Amino acid sequence: MQGAHPTRPWVDWTPQHRDARRAAIDARIRLWTPGAGAAWTLVFLAAWLVLPLVLGGFALKLYVYVGMAAIGAIGLNFLAGNAGQVSLGHPFFIGVGVYCGAALGADMGWPLSLWLPAAAMLGATLGALIGPFALRLKGNYLVMITIALVFVGQHVFNNWSAVSGGVGGRPITPPMSIFGWDLNDARTPILKDQRFAWFVWPLVGLCALVVTNILRSRPGRALQAIRDRDLTAEVLGISLARYKVSAFALSGALAALTGGLYGAYVGFASPTEWNLLLAIQYLAMIVVGGMGSVAGSVIGAAVIVCLPYAVQAGVQSLPGIGQLVSQSPGDGGWLSVFALNQILFGLLIAMFLTFAPRGLAALLNGTLRRGLLTTSRRKQ
Amino acid sequence: MIEFAQTFFAGVAQGTMYALIAVGFVIVYKATGVLNFTTGGLLMAGAYVGHQFASAWKLPFIIALLAGALAAGLVAVLVQRLALARMAGKPAFTLILMTWAVLIVLEQIPPAIWGYDVLPMGDPWGIGVTALGPLSVFTIDVWAIALAALVVLALYLFFRFTRLGIATRAIASDREAAAAQGIRPTTIFALTWFIAGAVAGLAGVFLGGGSRVIGPELSQLALIAIPAVIVGGLDSPAGAVAGGLLIGVAEVLTANYAPVYAPWLGKNVHLVMPYLLLVVILTVRPQGLLGTRNVRRA
Numbered sequence: 018m019q020g021a022h023p024t025r026p027w028v029d030w031t032p033q034h035r036d037a038r039r040a041a042i043d044a045r046i047r048l049w050t051p052g053a054g055a056a057w058t059l060v061f062l063a064a065w066l067v068l069p070l071v072l073g074g075f076a077l078k079l080y081v082y083v084g085m086a087a088i089g090a091i092g093l094n095f096l097a098g099n100a101g102q103v104s105l106g107h108p109f110f111i112g113v114g115v116y117c118g119a120a121l122g123a124d125m126g127w128p129l130s131l132w133l134p135a136a137a138m139l140g141a142t143l144g145a146l147i148g149p150f151a152l153r154l155k156g157n158y159l160v161m162i163t164i165a166l167v168f169v170g171q172h173v174f175n176n177w178s179a180v181s182g183g184v185g186g187r188p189i190t191p192p193m194s195i196f197g198w199d200l201n202d203a204r205t206p207i208l209k210d211q212r213f214a215w216f217v218w219p220l221v222g223l224c225a226l227v228v229t230n231i232l233r234s235r236p237g238r239a240l241q242a243i244r245d246r247d248l249t250a251e252v253l254g255i256s257l258a259r260y261k262v263s264a265f266a267l268s269g270a271l272a273a274l275t276g277g278l279y280g281a282y283v284g285f286a287s288p289t290e291w292n293l294l295l296a297i298q299y300l301a302m303i304v305v306g307g308m309g310s311v312a313g314s315v316i317g318a319a320v321i322v323c324l325p326y327a328v329q330a331g332v333q334s335l336p337g338i339g340q341l342v343s344q345s346p347g348d349g350g351w352l353s354v355f356a357l358n359q360i361l362f363g364l365l366i367a368m369f370l371t372f373a374p375r376g377l378a379a380l381l382n383g384t385l386r387r388g389l390l391t392t393s394r395r396k397q
Numbered sequence: 398m399i400e401f402a403q404t405f406f407a408g409v410a411q412g413t414m415y416a417l418i419a420v421g422f423v424i425v426y427k428a429t430g431v432l433n434f435t436t437g438g439l440l441m442a443g444a445y446v447g448h449q450f451a452s453a454w455k456l457p458f459i460i461a462l463l464a465g466a467l468a469a470g471l472v473a474v475l476v477q478r479l480a481l482a483r484m485a486g487k488p489a490f491t492l493i494l495m496t497w498a499v500l501i502v503l504e505q506i507p508p509a510i511w512g513y514d515v516l517p518m519g520d521p522w523g524i525g526v527t528a529l530g531p532l533s534v535f536t537i538d539v540w541a542i543a544l545a546a547l548v549v550l551a552l553y554l555f556f557r558f559t560r561l562g563i564a565t566r567a568i569a570s571d572r573e574a575a576a577a578q579g580i581r582p583t584t585i586f587a588l589t590w591f592i593a594g595a596v597a598g599l600a601g602v603f604l605g606g607g608s609r610v611i612g613p614e615l616s617q618l619a620l621i622a623i624p625a626v627i628v629g630g631l632d633s634p635a636g637a638v639a640g641g642l643l644i645g646v647a648e649v650l651t652a653n654y655a656p657v658y659a660p661w662l663g664k665n666v667h668l669v670m671p672y673l674l675l676v677v678i679l680t681v682r683p684q685g686l687l688g689t690r691n692v693r694r695a
Contacts, residue, residue, distance in 0.1 A: 097490070150679070153679075154683060156490075157489055158683055161623055165672035165676050168668075172668070301494075352509050367502075371480075371484070
């Protein structure tokens with residue numbers, strides 16, 4: 018439809034063609050394709066309401082963890098998959114978010130409606146400060162400097178004991194009341210998990226919506242142009258500085274959001290957690306899920322977060338493996354569960370990079386409507 | 398003054414090990430275009446095999462050294478063949494993540510075989526000191542510097558005068574033209590990875606010896622090669638040596654003097670000093686001290 022008369026100037030279009038173009042543009046800026054899209058929205062709404070009531074104990078905790086990781090993954094996917102700026106610096110921004118929660122929320126007593134946005138703002142500001150490095154450095158060099166960011170960040174966190182509690186870490190108990198509804202309610206153990214689940218996943222939806230809208234509109238196309246050929250993009254008049262810095266800012270904001278939520282949920286954090294391994298885990302999420310795809314970020318987050326527990330369950334249930342793997346030191350197994358986790362994690366990444374470089378979102382694309390799962394069109 | 402010279406010497410010794418790792422890194426990068434993050438795993442392979450030969454089987458240390466280097470080199474070739482051969486035209490991000498995935502797997506294998514406890518390397522020098530003029534330095538440091546110099550010289554001669562070395566330089570310079578001359582890229586890739594693995598293994602044996610022990614965390618040391626390589630220049634082996642020495646000296650000097658003269662920098666700032674240097678170099682001179690400037694043309 019769109020390619021009916023691609024080269025004719027618009028003044029020569031027939032009325033039918035003009036109407037067809039308008040319809041195509043309207044369809045593009047609509048939030049979802051009608052029919053299937055509306056059905057999916059209802060499904061998600063129902064899932065959001067029902068899952069925290071239905072899932073028990075540990076599965077509910079995982080559900081919350083996946084939600085928090087998904088926000089960070091969406092941010093990283095936006096930066097690396099859509100804007101083409103590969104960054105291993107995500108743990109730094111997550112740490113920033115955690116310690117904002119600790120300092121502004123727990124220590125200074127700011128309410129949730131203040132400290133969480135403040136954490137996101139700080140993440141955005143710091144991201145915007147890192148952004149200019151991306152203007153001078155490309156590819157490998159950008160990766161190196163983001164690695165440096167993680168190490169410098171850890172050093173700062175380690176030494177700023179007032180906020181981070183030094184290497185030993187600190188408890189984090191910021192106020193978590195929204196509209197008078199306290200998320201930290203500890204009347205029953207499951208209540209906190211449920212309330213966090215009801216709070217976190219709409220945030221995931223909000224972030225997904227924001228990023229999807231950006232991607233469907235002019236800035237999104239500008240970013241993808243920058244990703245594919247930034248010199249050409251610049252020649253076309255796209256301001257590299259503005260878009261790259263903005264991409265880093267948004268990614269930093271989302272990572273800080275993840276950190277703030279994570280710190281508040283777990284209640285404890287130590288600076289040693291914000292290390293390169295976390296960065297690789299987030300990269301794994303977007304590689305497994307599908308680079309450039311918002312839904313892929315969520316899927317990837319689910320896979321990577323649940324992987325250790327699936328491995329644990331597999332080790333316990335499959336008889337042969339139990340002898341190979343020791344679950345506690347001195348158990349007699351050859352590998353520890355942690356080692357098995359790591360090996361499978363590495364193999365997973367390697368498998369996806371080799372055989373499914375466009376991730377699960379692209380694999381599932383064949384079975385679900387395109388409107389929901391679109392990956393970056395760039396060939397890997 | 399004496400103390401400063403001794404500290405400096407220790408820094409140089411540390412730096413030569415980083416230089417070895419960095420040289421391997423650069424060789425692989427020049428020939429294949431891949432940033433070899435698996436160096437940490439290769440380091441561990443060399444160190445643990447060296448330990449097995451020297452400490453467990455009590456063989457002469459030179460044999461342990463060669464065994465460690467050989468083992469690490471073979472692991473490197475295996476990695477290249479299995480994981481990276483099919484990644485040939487992929488974007489940089491994919492390659493980096495692939496090597497990192499391999500590293501994650503490699504890191505777990507030595508502790509699985511040898512256990513998670515720290516182990517001694519079993520080198521014959523231990524914490525012995527020798528007198529070097531007025532200075533009193535670790536014996537192992539002297540040997541480390543000597544060995545590193547020997548290896549760098551050997552590599553230089555290899556790349557300059559042997560057929561395979563020249564073939565490697567041809568591949569690094571222009572892969573298609575070299576292939577047109579009958580040089581097989583696959584052979585060269587395997588060779589460069591072997592060299593990178595072997596030098597990493599050598600460095601691993603030395604970095605685990607002396608007053609140190611080897612343990613599952615050994616692979617972290619290889620990350621220091623990254624600042625060394627960037628500071629020196631990603632495509633310059635000489636730069637890698639210079640960068641490694643610079644980083645080593647900076648780290649040891651910072652470790653010794655920062656707590657005294659600049660305590661506000663924080664504890665353990667020597668661990669982050671290489672990365673600060675990295676940031677400085679990338680801001681001021683991204684191509685490194687001895688690298689070639691990457692001029693972009695459309």
